[in-house]
Amino acid sequence: MNPLAEAPRALITGASGFIGSHLIERLSFEGWQVAAIARPASAPSLALLQPVAKVYRYTGQIAEVVEAVAEFKPQVVFHLGSLFLAQHDSFQIESLISSNILFGTQLLEAMRLAKITTLVNAGTAWQSFNSGGYNPVNLYAATKQAFEDILLYYVETAGVRAMTLRIFDTYGPADTRRKLLALLVDTLRTGEPLGMSPGEQVVDLTHVDDICSAFLHAARLLQSKDESRHEVYAVSSEERHTVREVAAIFEEVAKKPLPITFGARAYRDREVMEPWQGTRLPGWHAKISLREGLRRLLLAEKTLPQRS
Amino acid sequence: MNPLAEAPRALITGASGFIGSHLIERLSFEGWQVAAIARPASAPSLALLQPVAKVYRYTGQIAEVVEAVAEFKPQVVFHLGSLFLAQHDSFQIESLISSNILFGTQLLEAMRLAKITTLVNAGTAWQSFNSGGYNPVNLYAATKQAFEDILLYYVETAGVRAMTLRIFDTYGPADTRRKLLALLVDTLRTGEPLGMSPGEQVVDLTHVDDICSAFLHAARLLQSKDESRHEVYAVSSEERHTVREVAAIFEEVAKKPLPITFGARAYRDREVMEPWQGTRLPGWHAKISLREGLRRLLLAEKTLPQRS
DSSP, rough: OOHHHHHHHHEEEEETHHHHHHHHHHHHHHTOOOEOOOOOOOGGHHHTTTTTTEEEESSSOOOHHHHHHHHHEEEEEOOOOOOOOOOOOGHHHHHHHIIIIHHHHHHHHHHHHHHHOOOEEEGGGGBBBSSSSSOOSSHHHHHHHHHHHHHHHHHHOOOOOEEEEOOEEEEEEOOOSSOOOHHHHHHHHHHOHHHHHHOOOOOEEHOOOOOOOOHHHHHHHHHHSSSEEEEEEEOSSOOEEEEHHHHHHHHHHSOOOEEEEEEESSTTTTTOOSSOOOOOOTTOOOOOHHHHHHHHHHHHHTTTTOOO | OOSSSOOOOOEEEESSHHHHHHHHHHHHHTTTTEEEEEEEGGHHHHTTOOEEEEEEESSHHHHHHHHHHHHOOOOEEEEEEOOOOOOOGGGGHHHHIIIIIHHHHHHHHHHHHHTOOOOEEEEEEGGGGSSSSSOOSSSHHHHHHHHHHHHHHHHHHHEEEEEEEEEEEETTTOOOOOOOOHHHHHHHHHHOOOEEOOOOOEEEEHHHHHHHHHHHHHHHHHHOOSSSSEOOOOOOOOOOEEEEHHHHHHHHHHOOOOOOEEEESOOTTTOOOOOOOOBBOTTOOOOOOOOHHHHHHHHHHHOOOOOO
16 A cells, blocks of 8 residues: 555444454554444444444434445445344344345445445345345345345446445354354363254355455455446355365364264255355455364464353 | 125235225225225325225334234235335435335235235336346335345245236326326316426326236236246336327327427436336236327316316
């Protein structure tokens, strides 16, 4: 970066989430000024993130988003904020639509008003249940797809240049989500038996550092382009394993067999057996193999206090 | 209809709108029992619609929709309710998403819970700015497309059989919308000069009686099919004219020239010059030519009191 140039500015949503918090550190490391727009409930966790220059408060009002974008004038908006629900209950529909459609639309409207045109958006590989076209795994994925339709309106009418990065499973340090690897780490620690599904479903686990590289890469690609557009890319580790294989690699890296019973549970409804194959983000590749990522994870985990 | 069979039941949203109110009369005429689910603001106009057996109140809560669907147990749901805005203001985004995405999603969730599977949905030809694929004319059309994404989730997971009828311009008696034909009728009455755009945009004007036939036809088609699906069809008059030509036909039918100045106004932003060409609803054709429709309209209008 030219040291005489002013630091570029990124506005980020979903800053308190797993990818968001890592992306903020990375952006800051690369010399960006970062602001977040977040619900008051996220404020405590954001306060721990030193690199955030400013946190704009969002309580659902478009005026808050308009003011944040107009004041901070980001070169790039990273839209990672969403409500993730693997399966929804009826009472959660309103929150799902507010978080995953309304908030993003308010953000695009604020960008239109402030003439900010570069958006990197987080999508999910679950927008395609089978390889190929749109077929949402769950209502969460359907709301993500719905948002992309609205995004296209702003691409066509407000000069927005956007990329949606469709993400598969992610992992890395400081992950508080109760996903596969967290279960394996727990099992490693406690030695207690773990009952799992038959484990033949294929997963694509991408390390969060690689995900952050992809988001930065997408921002640079967009900034090099003049025309409004919406492009959709898969951000895949390019390394695919069944859950059984992941467990075996984990055991190798940990140098310890785990007491796992495969087949103790059923697959969940609409379990994805073979993840989507989408067009890959051009010019970007994951660098951290699963083996290397697991090694780093176990090193990091051993330094953390025992989970309660 | 078999007189011994119980009358089939239709639940309708958007019952107080132009198409909705005509569809209720038609359904009733054809022997259906009709219930509406509507916001309290629509209650006064619904009270005037004799054929409505029951009006379920909707104030935004999913529980209201769930209860309505569970109690009425419709064979077919006609989803016509939407907030139409040709151009939006920022403050209207929340209402647009609530009316055009959230409400419909609540309806689908209620159908899932009650195992009601047949839905006829109203879309708009404006979901395609140019002929061909999705490119929304305005944010309204984008929210309609977004809803179809969510609909597909329920098709895939709840056995829903759905058709979306994409509608062009509509007209007919008792139309309170201030659209092209209303302006021409006013000009005919008052003789006051009317300044219009250059008028070279092509419009597809479908009579509301034909639209109602299309909705009934779609319901019957869906009921004859077992598999869950979402099909999208154009409901077009198959008669396309420029606005100038429409005005000329109007003058012929009215037997009076109108003081119109074409080119007095600019086209609006993203004016649709050539409407979408979509796959037509199989087995249905419009029966009312524009000339015949205008004749009926002028006959009806002459019997109405002068507009204030």
